[in-house]
Amino acid sequence: MPKVNLTHFEFSLLFALLASIVLGIVTKKTDRERLRYGVYCFVCFLAALFGLGWLMHFGHG
Amino acid sequence: MSADRKAEKEKVAPFGVWGPAVALAWFIPGGGHFVLKRYGRAALLFLSVVVMFLFGMMMHGELLKPQSGDLLTILIYYGGFICNVAAGIPYLIATWFGYSQPDLAGAVHDYGTKFLVVAGLLNVLAMVDAYEIAIGKKN
Numbered sequence: 001m002p003k004v005n006l007t008h009f010e011f012s013l014l015f016a017l018l019a020s021i022v023l024g025i026v027t028k029k030t031d032r033e034r035l036r037y038g039v040y041c042f043v044c045f046l047a048a049l050f051g052l053g054w055l056m057h058f059g060h061g
Numbered sequence: 062m063s064a065d066r067k068a069e070k071e072k073v074a075p076f077g078v079w080g081p082a083v084a085l086a087w088f089i090p091g092g093g094h095f096v097l098k099r100y101g102r103a104a105l106l107f108l109s110v111v112v113m114f115l116f117g118m119m120m121h122g123e124l125l126k127p128q129s130g131d132l133l134t135i136l137i138y139y140g141g142f143i144c145n146v147a148a149g150i151p152y153l154i155a156t157w158f159g160y161s162q163p164d165l166a167g168a169v170h171d172y173g174t175k176f177l178v179v180a181g182l183l184n185v186l187a188m189v190d191a192y193e194i195a196i197g198k199k200n
Contacts, residue, residue, distance in 0.1 A: 001118050003121055004119040004169075019109075019183065021105055022109050022183040022187065025187075025190070029199060
C-alpha cells in the first residue's frame with residue numbers, strides 16, 4: 001500500500017469534504033437542502049479547523 | 062397490551078421491506094441507495110466512504126481489534142472494531158488481503174486510524190438513511 005504524506009491541514013480538508021458530502025446526503029429531504037447543508041457542514045468544519053488552530057497557536061504562547 | 066402499543070407495533074415495517082436494502086448498504090457503501098434507485102446519492106456515498114477508507118489505509122492506519130483491559134481500552138478497541146467492520150466490503154477486502162498495520166507512533170498513522178473508523182461511521186449513517194427511504198419515511 002503506497003503511503004500518502006499530506007499535511008495536517010490537507011488531511012483535515014479531505015476529512016471535512018468527505019464527511020460533509022455524507023452528512024448532506026443523509027440529513028435533508030430535497031437536493032437543494034442537501035447541497036446547502038453539505039456546504040454548511042464544510043464551512044463549519046473549516047471554521048472549527050481555523051478557530052481551534054488559532055486557539056492552540058495562542059495557547060502555546 | 063394496550064391499543065396504542067398494538068397500533069405502534071403494527072406501524073413497524075416488515076423486515077422484508079428494509080432488510081435487503083440495509084444489508085446491501087452495509088456490504089457495499091451506497092448499495093442500499095442503489096437498490097432503492099437513488100443512483101446519484103449511491104455513487105456519492107460509495108465514493109465518500111471508499112475514498113476515506115483508502116486514505117486511511119494509505120496513511121497506514123490501524124484496523125482496530127477487540128481488546129480487553131480497562132473501560133477506556135475496551136470502549137476504544139471494541140468501538141473501533143465495530144466501526145471498522147461497519148465499512149463493509151472495503152474492510153473485508155483489506156482483511157482478506159492481509160492488511161495489518163501495527164499501532165505506530167506518529168501523527169499520520171493516527172489520522173489513518175481515525176479515517177478508517179470514520180469511514181465505517183459514515184456507512185452507518187448511509188445505512189440509517191437507506192432504512193428510512195425503504196420504509197417510506199424519506200423520499
